[in-house]
Amino acid sequence: MLRFIAKRLSMLVATLFVASFAIYGALYLAPGSPIAALTGGRTLPPQAMAEISQRYHLDDPFLTRYWIWVTSAMHGDLGESIPLREKVSTLIGQRIGVTVQLVFLTAVIIIIVGVGIGIVGALGRGAIDVGVLLAAAVSAALPAFAASVILQFVFGVTLGWFPVLGTGSGFLDSLRHLTLPAIALAATAMALVARVTRTAVREELDKEHVQTAVSRGLPWSGVVRRHVLRNAAIPITTVVGITVASLIALSAVVETAFGLNGLGAYLVQAAQNKDFAVVQGISLVLVFAFVVTNVVVDIAYALLDPRVTLGSRAQ
Amino acid sequence: MSIEILDPVAEVAETSPERRRFGRLGWLGWISLGIVVLALLLALLGPVLRPFDPNTGDLSFSNVGPYGSHLLGFDQQGRDVLSRLMAGARTTIFGAAFVALLSVAIGTTLAIATAWFGGKLDAGVSAGLDVLFAFPGILLAVVAAAVFGPSLLSAGLSLAIAYSPYVARVLRGAALKERSLAYIAALEVQGFGAWRLCVRHLLPNISSLIVAQGTILFGFAMVDLAAISFLGLGVQPPQADWGVMVSEGKSGLLQSYPMVSMSAVLCIVGVVAAVSFLGDRLDAASKDVRR
Numbered sequence: 001m002l003r004f005i006a007k008r009l010s011m012l013v014a015t016l017f018v019a020s021f022a023i024y025g026a027l028y029l030a031p032g033s034p035i036a037a038l039t040g041g042r043t044l045p046p047q048a049m050a051e052i053s054q055r056y057h058l059d060d061p062f063l064t065r066y067w068i069w070v071t072s073a074m075h076g077d078l079g080e081s082i083p084l085r086e087k088v089s090t091l092i093g094q095r096i097g098v099t100v101q102l103v104f105l106t107a108v109i110i111i112i113v114g115v116g117i118g119i120v121g122a123l124g125r126g127a128i129d130v131g132v133l134l135a136a137a138v139s140a141a142l143p144a145f146a147a148s149v150i151l152q153f154v155f156g157v158t159l160g161w162f163p164v165l166g167t168g169s170g171f172l173d174s175l176r177h178l179t180l181p182a183i184a185l186a187a188t189a190m191a192l193v194a195r196v197t198r199t200a201v202r203e204e205l206d207k208e209h210v211q212t213a214v215s216r217g218l219p220w221s222g223v224v225r226r227h228v229l230r231n232a233a234i235p236i237t238t239v240v241g242i243t244v245a246s247l248i249a250l251s252a253v254v255e256t257a258f259g260l261n262g263l264g265a266y267l268v269q270a271a272q273n274k275d276f277a278v279v280q281g282i283s284l285v286l287v288f289a290f291v292v293t294n295v296v297v298d299i300a301y302a303l304l305d306p307r308v309t310l311g312s313r314a315q
Numbered sequence: 316m317s318i319e320i321l322d323p324v325a326e327v328a329e330t331s332p333e334r335r336r337f338g339r340l341g342w343l344g345w346i347s348l349g350i351v352v353l354a355l356l357l358a359l360l361g362p363v364l365r366p367f368d369p370n371t372g373d374l375s376f377s378n379v380g381p382y383g384s385h386l387l388g389f390d391q392q393g394r395d396v397l398s399r400l401m402a403g404a405r406t407t408i409f410g411a412a413f414v415a416l417l418s419v420a421i422g423t424t425l426a427i428a429t430a431w432f433g434g435k436l437d438a439g440v441s442a443g444l445d446v447l448f449a450f451p452g453i454l455l456a457v458v459a460a461a462v463f464g465p466s467l468l469s470a471g472l473s474l475a476i477a478y479s480p481y482v483a484r485v486l487r488g489a490a491l492k493e494r495s496l497a498y499i500a501a502l503e504v505q506g507f508g509a510w511r512l513c514v515r516h517l518l519p520n521i522s523s524l525i526v527a528q529g530t531i532l533f534g535f536a537m538v539d540l541a542a543i544s545f546l547g548l549g550v551q552p553p554q555a556d557w558g559v560m561v562s563e564g565k566s567g568l569l570q571s572y573p574m575v576s577m578s579a580v581l582c583i584v585g586v587v588a589a590v591s592f593l594g595d596r597l598d599a600a601s602k603d604v605r606r
Contacts, residue, residue: 011445018446023458030462141588143538145545146580149561153573164569249451253542257565268546271461279461283454291449 004302012295016288020073023283024066027276052082069280078281083273088281091266096285098167098262099251101174105182106189107244114190115236118197122205123224132194140191144250147184148257155180165259181258185251189243196239200232207231234305241297248289344596347589354586358408361401369394369402369555390560390575391567400582403555407537407583410467410550414536417475419529422482427513429483430490444480452477452539460548467540467556470549474539482528489521523601530594534587541583557583 044052052058057065069079078088121132142150156164168177204210205228213223252264259265263282270278362369366384372393381388387396425444429437455473463469493499494517502512518525543549544558552559557579564575 015446015449019449022446022450026458026462137588141584141591143542143583143587145542145558145561146584149565149568149576149580153568153577157569157571157573246451249454250542252453252457253546256546267457268548271457271548272465274461276461279458283458286451286454287449290451 001302005299008295008298012291015291017070019287019291020070020284021066023280023287024069025062027280028062030276055080073281073284078284079277081270081275081278083275084278088277091278092263092281092285095261095263095266098260099248099255099264102178102181102185102251102255102260102262103244103247105175105178106185106247107240109182109186110190110193110243111240113186114193115197115240118194118236119201119229121194121198122201129198132198136191136194136198138191139187140195142187144185144188144253145257147187148181148254151180151184152258167261177258177260181254181260184257185247185254189247192243193236193239197232197236200235201228204228204232234301237304238297238301241293241300245290245293245297248293249286343592347592350585350589351593354404354408354589357401357404359405361404365395365398365401367395367398369399370553387578388574390563396560396575396578399555399560400557400578403557403560403579404582406467406550406554406556407541407558408586410471410540410556411533411537414471414474414478414540415529415533417471418478418532418536419482419525421475421479422528423486423518423525425479425483426486426490427517430487430494431509431513431517440483444483447477447480450477452535453542456539456543457546457548460543465548465551467544467550470540470543471536474536474543478532478535482532485528486521486524489524490517493517493520523597527594527597527601530590530597534591534594537583537587537590 057068060068072079076089078092080087081091084091117132117135121129121136124132152164155161162180163177164180166177168174210223210227213227214220249264251262252268254260255262255265256268263285267279267282267286269275270282372389372395374393377389377391377393385395385397387400390396390399425440429440452474455477456470459469459473460466499512499516502516540549541556541558541561544556545562547562550556550559552563560579561576561583564573564577564579567573568576
């Protein structure tokens, strides 16, 4: 077990190094000189140019510059946004809270609603099951931006139940502002989780140990809880973890649609303004979050299912 | 080719009246196929058939609903919505097709090469793909837009690169299984070269899986490309595109004029649902045949 975790963690570190190298190197693929890219193509007085060259170590070899960038990133220093003259870490710090809240709320919705209706669909027969499958099919076909627009129109504009734009202040108000975005972000993933849950629970229900428990006369609710759900939890945990990890980058779409001042929306803005230091910084944070979540899911999977050894990971 | 192999099996296995009437696809499958064919026709002919010019508008008709021969009304700049939908089908559908074809081409090449040669090549490519898995498609596209400027090309290329590891992983398994079969060994003993074996024998035998993967990816690509255009980092306005239209219609939507955004959303969701339904069917069929 420890060897498994150690190997996963070393793979994590290797992946992060290569990924950070790719993110940093991407800037140098841009047409034109790095200094033009950093200043957004404006001409600055020679003195300022020299200062920028010095601050970004532009006269050093590429690998040295990368090393300086990545080691200061480990200390929480992601450089400075040239157009805004502010530290990237400050800019990220102001916005990361919204994104974390949004992804957290989305995860809660996915777990409660997705797993919930999956279980209901598996246990119920006939009409209930068909209803669950139908709801899952509809919500699976709703990409995040489409769901955002529809929810905004129906619950924001027409019914007026929820605010359409902005982040809000205070706990309850933020929650109200984040509800629609979180549902929009959850839509597709929820359907996937519901389908996997339904299949996992169905498969478990048909197993011999469950039939044995039932024929021994154990109460149905106890059988479901102790014999069915506990075993079905393994694939469900994996799919929840993987889908939540994939939502981290997708939050950019929902944040932009709802005008939330989060990391993703800011990444899009920075990309439009060619604010490279910010693009690099936020990309690094998002990739870090994505990779770490995936590793946590892998380890949780191994802990939940003692049969798993490294290399036989299920899809 | 895979379908001809499949059919007799299906007919023996499934003979319910509904099956006999609608075949393997089922009635939902036929509807999906119809939607996909319609979308393809629209992508080919839409920009020609559109009733009005999609790019010239009359501001006095800003956000006016259906009126006379303008069946879906006007957008904020007074342009005909139906014409923009028809013209926008081209970038949306062909963009997604480009992404699906490219990622399947990259993924298949990597899968067959790694399955065939194994060893160091396999280990190296797998490690590279593991790193690529860390980049979600949308993130890659946003970074590409920052570096190369926003365009359909940069968005499409980054999505194709981001999807190819998924294709490669699925197909590598199938190719490995195929590689270990006796007929390949027999042909190798007869002295046939690796290239000929891969292209003439291995590739056709996993083709049903490749088609299924491509179809599924087409759906993903349409959603992601539309999302990127919605963010303003893909197709650039005033070029008509379904993703662009969703974002163009947003200000109208917030003033209770949902026509522009909603019609584009409906087009995207309809085509994506149809494509992913067909993809699932093809995938299931390709797995039946390998069983």
